[in-house]
Amino acid sequence: MPINFFKHLAVHNDDHILRIAPLEHLKEIVEGFYVFKAGYRVERELFFNDGYPVIALMQNRNENVSVSIDGHMKSVGNAWVCGGVLRNTYCESGLDFQDCFVIRFYAVTFFKLFGINEDYFHQKQVFDFSEIAGYGFEQFEEAYYHGSSLEERMKITVRFLSEKVNTYSYPKVLLDIQKYIDRRGNLTVRDVMDGYAVRLNYKWLERNFKKHLGISPQNYLLIRRFLNAYIDLDSLTSKELLEIAIDNGYYDDNHFIKDFRRFSGVPPKTYFSRSKGAKTDKENYAK
Known part of the structure; x- marks a missing residue:
């Protein structure tokens, strides 16, 4: 995530972030749903992760994020995952992250939810969500970006995550x-x-x-x-x-x-x- 997300997250009742608490059955999986409302454009934004894996969805479907990792450019699309220890990683897209939707997970359940190994973030720290989303991602993405309100997008997201919950x-x-x-x-x-x-x-x-x-x-x-x-x-x-x-x-x-x-x-x-x-x-x- 842009490091300024965590700056605003550290301040309770910050106007730049809206937090939505997860439903009861997702409380051990999702720490919180957030709308990042900072709304300022930065040409080169430092990316960071605080130990809680996140999935971020840009406000519009055509907003594709490109990141530079140790000088190597990589496109991660409009829905991307961020986790692990990030070093010298920057967003190079010059995008406005106004109303970016962020799902902040507990790491202990994130890996099981998406069926990946616990060392996955050792290999890559920022990547397109489609790489791990699994079955139903295309339908989820289509429905999400057709959602006309935050409430509608929340319901679509909760339904997608709920279908993945297993007992472990x-x-x-x-x-x-x-x-x-x-x-x-x-x-x-x-x-x-x-x-x-x-x-x-x-x-x-x-x-x-x-x-x-x-x-x-x-x-x-x-x-x-x-x-x-x-x-x-x-x-x-x-x-x-x-x-x-x-x-x-x-x-x-x-x-x-x-x-x-x-x-x-x-x-x-x-x-x-x-x-x-x-x-x-x-x-x-x-x-």
Whole structure:
């Protein structure tokens, strides 16, 4: 997803995002349905994922998204999936994401729902939804884009997902651990093991994160740390870069800059100076 989606998601009651709660029978599968109402065009938008796989559908059928992954261009169509750890990935389409419809899934159930392996996102992180949607996708897409209202499109989406729900087992405590990490923010694996209400075994945590979420606990904590620091930096507070880094669990500002390069391909100063409407205050944060 465009990283600004998560910036608005982090602010409760943000006017740029409308959240629709899932129906009871989908609550263990879908974290929420969202309409991204940011409505501003960015020529080159950084893509990111916060550990919750998403399926995004553009407002109009003819809005096809192209992404650059480490400099290699790829078209992912008007309905696409985003998950795993994204590095140096940008939307190059120059599209307005006004009213983009986003389905945010729990990873522990996402893989089972679409019948894919838990390491699927190791191979590709952004791709056309048709690659995994399975039976009924063409009818779903046709009906969705003929829907004339959000309510109608919601019903079509819920019906499509409901037809895929099967009975399967997974350690339900993983959902609670994931929510615990999201609430607490700056944590290490040791903090999770020591602070969570139930005693955890490291090998169990490592094995089940990889098996059911498709990502190691270390990588999950890493992407959450970067996202929190990015939002902090983007908020144009009076904090210095070093203070932002320390507040979000980095050793120092160089540690944060190194991570910023890992995810965006460039240091913060270059990234924000390229962003449309970037403020000069942000440039002073970076080296």
